Amino acid sequence: MVHEFETIVVGAGGAGLYAALEAGKRSNTAVLSKVYAIRSHTGAAQGGISAALGNVEEDRAEWHAFDTVKGGDYLVDQQAARIMAEEAIQAVYDLENRGLPFNRTPEGRIDQRRFGGHTRNFGEAPVRRACYAADRTGHMILQTLYQQCIKNDVTFYDEFQILDVLLDDRRCSGVVAVELKTGEIHTFKAKAVLFATGGFGRMFQTTSNAYANTGDGPAILARRGVPLEDMEFFQFHPTGIKDMGILISEAVRGEGGMLFNGDNQRFMEDYAPTLLDLAPRDMVSRAILTEIKAGRGMRGDKEIDDYVLLDATHIGRETIMAKLPDITEFCKTYMGVDPAETPIPVQPTAHYAMGGIPTDIHGRVVADSQGNCYDGLYAAGECACVSVHGANRLGTNSLLDLVVFGRRAGIHIGDYVKEADMPESKPDAAKAAQQKIDCLTDGTTGPHGGQLRNEMRRVMMGKVGVYRNETAMASAVAAMRELRARYADVRVQDSGRAFNTDLLEVLELENLIDLALITAVSAQARKESRGAHAREDYPDRDDDNWLKHTLAYLEPDGVRIAYKPVDTSQWEPKPRVY
Numbered sequence: 001m002v003h004e005f006e007t008i009v010v011g012a013g014g015a016g017l018y019a020a021l022e023a024g025k026r027s028n029t030a031v032l033s034k035v036y037a038i039r040s041h042t043g044a045a046q047g048g049i050s051a052a053l054g055n056v057e058e059d060r061a062e063w064h065a066f067d068t069v070k071g072g073d074y075l076v077d078q079q080a081a082r083i084m085a086e087e088a089i090q091a092v093y094d095l096e097n098r099g100l101p102f103n104r105t106p107e108g109r110i111d112q113r114r115f116g117g118h119t120r121n122f123g124e125a126p127v128r129r130a131c132y133a134a135d136r137t138g139h140m141i142l143q144t145l146y147q148q149c150i151k152n153d154v155t156f157y158d159e160f161q162i163l164d165v166l167l168d169d170r171r172c173s174g175v176v177a178v179e180l181k182t183g184e185i186h187t188f189k190a191k192a193v194l195f196a197t198g199g200f201g202r203m204f205q206t207t208s209n210a211y212a213n214t215g216d217g218p219a220i221l222a223r224r225g226v227p228l229e230d231m232e233f234f235q236f237h238p239t240g241i242k243d244m245g246i247l248i249s250e251a252v253r254g255e256g257g258m259l260f261n262g263d264n265q266r267f268m269e270d271y272a273p274t275l276l277d278l279a280p281r282d283m284v285s286r287a288i289l290t291e292i293k294a295g296r297g298m299r300g301d302k303e304i305d306d307y308v309l310l311d312a313t314h315i316g317r318e319t320i321m322a323k324l325p326d327i328t329e330f331c332k333t334y335m336g337v338d339p340a341e342t343p344i345p346v347q348p349t350a351h352y353a354m355g356g357i358p359t360d361i362h363g364r365v366v367a368d369s370q371g372n373c374y375d376g377l378y379a380a381g382e383c384a385c386v387s388v389h390g391a392n393r394l395g396t397n398s399l400l401d402l403v404v405f406g407r408r409a410g411i412h413i414g415d416y417v418k419e420a421d422m423p424e425s426k427p428d429a430a431k432a433a434q435q436k437i438d439c440l441t442d443g444t445t446g447p448h449g450g451q452l453r454n455e456m457r458r459v460m461m462g463k464v465g466v467y468r469n470e471t472a473m474a475s476a477v478a479a480m481r482e483l484r485a486r487y488a489d490v491r492v493q494d495s496g497r498a499f500n501t502d503l504l505e506v507l508e509l510e511n512l513i514d515l516a517l518i519t520a521v522s523a524q525a526r527k528e529s530r531g532a533h534a535r536e537d538y539p540d541r542d543d544d545n546w547l548k549h550t551l552a553y554l555e556p557d558g559v560r561i562a563y564k565p566v567d568t569s570q571w572e573p574k575p576r577v578y
C-alpha cells in the first residue's frame, strides 16, 4: 500500500511529537511509531527538564550554555548549546501553557531542583535549574504533546515499524514500513522525513533503555550512506539498580542523596570536591568503578558487577513520596528496598547516546565534513547529534534537546515543504524491505538471533564500556564484524504475519549490530580520553589532535572514519574540574 503525506515523522517520543506539532501547522503530517505513541521511551524520563528560569535562585541562560559545553568536555558545538539554553526558557513555558503539570513553588511558580553539572556563575556552586513533574517529567511531556497533536489533526500510524528510507543521492522521498498487525509492507511517500527514533542502549548488557531502543533510524540511514557522528560517546549513568540497570534518577542526588562505598566513605569528596555527588555522570560512573576496582565496593571483590550505595534516608519520607514516588516504587518492587529507610544498591548502567545522525541547528541531516545537507531529510532527539551534548550529556538536557530542536526542525520542515515538489513514485520502493523479510522467513534454518544478541551485548559492555583500551576495543571490533557475517545466516522460524515479534526483533538486531560496530570502530580510532570515552591507554584529553567530531560511514567492507571541526566560537577549552 502506498501513502502520501507532505511530512512524515518517524518516532512519537518528545522529539517526534514536537516536530509533528510544528510541521503539522503548515503541512499534511503523519507520525509513524513502532510502539503505541504514548508508550515511547520519553515516557520513562524521570528527573526533569532544564531551563534557567531563575524561579528559586538566580540563574542565566549563559551559565546553562557554559555548563553544557564544559559538561560535554568541549566537544559541544557552542552555537547549538547557546540556542538550546536560550530557547529553553520559552520551551518550558510553552509546555506549561500547553498543559504540563509541573511541580510548583509555594508562590505558584514552576519549581526547580539541582542536577549534575548545573552551576551558577560558570562553576561556582550547584544551581536549581531542573523543572520537574515529580519523577514523571517525561511521561507528562509525552502526554501533553500527544494531546496537542491529536487536537491539531496530526495523523498517527501506531505500530508501524520502518525498515528502509527512500534516499537518492541527497534527496529523501519517504520511508518503507511494516504494519505489525498484518505484516503488510507500506510505502510512505513524502516531501520531508524526520527521524526521531530515540536511543540504542540495548547494544549493552546492562542498560536503562527500553526494549524498543534499538537504533533503527541511525542504522537504516547508515546503510544508505548517511554518516553517524561521535558514536564513541555513550553515557553510562552512575545509578542503575544493581544487576538490572533500571534507572534511579539523578533527581535522588538532586534532592540530597549521597553515594557511599564499602568503607562507608562519601567517596565523591575525592573526585569532585565542589559538586560532589552532583558532578557530571561520566565522572561519577568512573569514580564508582574506580572504587570497585580498588576493592572498596560493597562486596569488595573488585569485580565489575560490585556496587555502591545511594543513601536517601535522610531526605525524609514526606519529600521522597512527594518528589520521587516512582523511584520509590521501583526500589520496593525490584529490590524490596524502601529508600526512605534503606540505602539503594546501585552500579553504572548504559543510558544515553551522545552521538547519532548529524544535523545542523534546523534539524537538517548533514552529509559530510563540509556541512552539506540532504534535501528533505531531518533528525531530532536522542537519535540525532546536533551536537549539544558533546562527549557527555548533562542530566535534564535531553528532554530539553527534544523540545528545542524538535520544534526547530518542525518549523524548518513547514517552510521546506511549501517550496518542495512531491517526489515521483518509485514502483520498486518497497523491494529491498520485502526481500529482507522473505529471506529471513524462507523456511531454512540458521542461527538464532537471541544468541547473537547476547554476545553483542556482553562484548560491548565488557570491552566498550566505561573504561576502554586498545586491546579490548580491537577485539570488540573483530567480534562485531564476525557477528555481522553470522547475521547473514540468521533465520526466523515463525512465518506468521500478525505481530511476528520474532521477525521484528531480528530486524532490530541487525540495526544494533551495525551501530555496535560503528561505535567500536569510532572508539578505537579516538586516541584520547574525553567525557564518556575514557581510555586507560590514553588517559588525557588531547585538544591538539582530537578536538574534532567523528563522522563514521558504514561501507561494504567496514567503517570509514572522517572528522569535522567543533564550533568553539565562545569558550576556549579548559581543564574540566568540578
Ligand SMILES: Cc1cc2nc3c(=O)[nH]c(=O)nc-3n(C[C@H](O)[C@H](O)[C@H](O)COP(=O)(O)OP(=O)(O)OC[C@H]3O[C@@H](n4cnc5c(N)ncnc54)[C@H](O)[C@@H]3O)c2cc1C
Residues within 6 Å of the ligand: 010, 011, 012, 013, 014, 015, 016, 032, 033, 034, 035, 036, 037, 040, 041, 042, 043, 044, 045, 046, 047, 048, 049, 137, 138, 160, 161, 162, 163, 196, 197, 198, 199, 208, 209, 210, 212, 216, 217, 247, 249, 351, 352, 380, 381, 382, 383, 395, 396, 397, 398, 399, 400, 402
Ligand atoms: C529511564 C530514563 C530516564 C530519563 N530521564 C531523563 C530526564 O529526567 N531528563 C532528561 O532530559 N532526559 C532523561 N532521559 C533521556 C531522555 O528520556 C531520552 O533521551 C529521550 O526521551 C528520547 O526521546 P526521543 O523523542 O528522541 O525518542 P523516544 O522517546 O525513545 O521515542 C522513539 C520513538 O521512535 C519510534 N521508533 C523507533 N524505531 C522505530 C521504527 N523502526 N519504526 C517506527 N518507529 C520507530 C518509537 O516507537 C518511539 O515512538 C532518561 C532516559 C531514560 C532511559
